[in-house]
Amino acid sequence: MEGVLSVSELNIQVKSLLEATFLQVAVRGEVSNLTYHTSGHIYLTLKDSSSSIRAVLFKGNASRLKFRLENGMDVTLYGGLGVYTPRGEYQIIAQNAEPTGVGSLALAFEQLKKELAALGYFDPAHKKPLPPFPSTIALLTSATGAALQDMLRVATKRWPLVKIIGLNTLVQGEGAKESIAKNIAYADSLGVDVIVVGRGGGSLEDLWAFNERIVAEAIYHAKTPIVSAVGHEVDVVISDFVADLRAPTPSSAMELILPDCSEWLIRLDGFLDEFRRAFNRILQKRESELKSLQDSLDRLSLAARLKERESRIKELWSSLNQAMRHQLRRQESQLEPWRGRFEGAWEMLWRFKTQEVAGYIERYKEADPLKWCHKGYAQVVSHKEVKTLEALERDEVFELLDGKWRVQAKVLEKEKMGIRDV
Template sequence: MPIDGPKEDNFFISVSQLNTLAKDLLEGQFPSLWIAGEISNLSKPASGHVYFSLKDELCSVRAVIFKGHALKHGRNLQEGKKIILRAKPSLYAARGEFQIIGDDVKLMGIGEQELLLRQLKEKLKTKGYFNQERKRAIPPFPNRIGLVTSATGSAVRDMLEVLGKRWPMAEIWISPARVQGDAAPSEIAKAIKLLNCASLIENSKIDVMVVGRGGGSSEDLCAFNSEIVADALFESLIPTVSAVGHEDDFTLADLIADLRALTPTEAATRISPNQYEIVEHLKASAEYMHQAASLKIQKFQQHLKLLSTRRCLQKPLDYLNQKSQRFDDTIEKFNRTSSTFLRQKSDKVASFIEKLQSLSPLNILTRGYSITMKAKEFESDKATVIVSAEVLALGDLLCTRLHNGTIISEVKKIEP
């Protein structure tokens, strides 16, 4: 297309002019097209616009849906979904990047990657990887913290900075691993297992482990959706925190870990107490205990002061003499009372004995009476007094009890 302008050899245009011209040409030459592809690198910033890549097996193109249309269609956009996007080709002039600007979306179903991820997610769910009851609490005061991330990325720097400020007394053990690329899943899983092995060594227990990276697109986070990393997290004996740095999407690592943090910085903050807050809490506790002890001492002092006004403490010897005299009086009164009591009881016992003696059969014998029983029954419990001659027979031996002795006799004759 011809360009109107001067014909001199030294004619030139600026980059801005070039990009603007190209943008106008693209937008003027192409109508809106329906373009089929799979969503990747989805981003929904606070501005309300939606940014993503639309790809097929061979190529990809950057796409944007501005806020006005995103309010209607943006909610249906998810990573890995296949869509048909109505869009116009354009150029982002500021960076000279080719892009398409969409204004309508139709869903085609799910993409291959999303289908595989859904199948893996369902498999792990069936095995209990996501059960809430298996999740462990994060220790409030960790002595040793493990980090699984890139050794050179921003994530490890951010976490070390936060931990150094908040809880510098903790030991930090870094198990480095690539967090992006084909080798990332196996390296992350190996790093997790390495920290678990180290934690089994005596005096080397690791209290909590952070596994993550410093953000990225959904495609960049695919290592944290791999089965090998999921298995390593599930089998970890150390409580785990995922810090993948992607607010919109949950990775499998987020679902399996004991705690999910949006960013590595947040993870470091959530696993570490603030040393300054702890110091202030200890100061407040010490002040409270000091006040409580002072109040207790004050109460004891008041009680002692009250006791000191009592006569027993002001003149203890007089008090003891008074109590001793009262004790002697009590003993004397007891002796008098007990003597009278014993004498009364003794007289009553003597009266009872006299009455018993007057009623005794032996006492009756002194008045000329006697008791006769058969001799063979005399010493037995079945002895009976003979009151009739009919119970006797000639030759029976009799035992007659007098008041001063016993007579043994034989029956020679029985007269009616």
């Protein structure tokens, strides 16, 4: 019979007709039977309440999806129909997918944010404190962008001592996420105090590199404190949550990181004033203590020591006298028979001892250097033994004591009688 087709011929004609007719289609449905193949392809079934159709996103298109497909998700697939002639089956060869009711970027943002939060990437306990006075900062941004100039201007104004290392970084477009992650790892190896990752404002698409997992992981695993300074205050990206500090703008990042030198100069003046006051208080206290010690030393001068020794001798003499009298009374009964015989001898001995002790006291008084002070003489006191004036050297400082006054003197000239010593 003429016009009879083989199965293969029919499938080939159907393939040509369907693929040419449905070159570009947009089909909405619910995702089911979702499979992420090890090859990188994504296989799924798109269904509604009464029908279903198979679909595939091959590796190249699948890698460009910003969000992750999930079973039960309502999406729209964009692509064309393709027929697999060996089985006569057709499916959607999707080039892109969009979630229904929300943009793919917004969904991808929420998915990654939820996933990283569950992994502890946003945990405050993991965040590192920034040093109060950083000496070196690495800036990861475009070398031609306005953000770099803004940050340099603020840094120079606030803390001119800081050293800035600029690392030219792609911040949008193809290869941006890899460039950011690579430079974070490199800056982390330099031993800087702080790393700033940022750029100026832009659309969600322009800022998307800072929402990529590879960037979040680089920030999380860095040992150096990192500040995320992306876009304007209303712009929020994943790097803001992972970083140790989020700055609303690149300029504000430098204000948050660096101290204000003008403010610290004022505070330093205050510190110096307080230090002077504290030092003066301590100095006054030490001067008072020194005066007290000096007074104590004066009380222990030679005259005071001699007077103390004289008083001690009198005490000893009184004790000796009492002891001797007690001993005499105790033995009086034993000596009574001998009393008459020894009475005269004892009286003679008593007078002798009394005179002997009196002689000691008189010689002691005669030896008192202050005795002569009442006759117009003065006692010389020096750090060394001075028996004659010859022992004193020129310019030597010494003291003169007369019992009532203490005078500090200095040898201006030294002259031997008749012979002048130069």
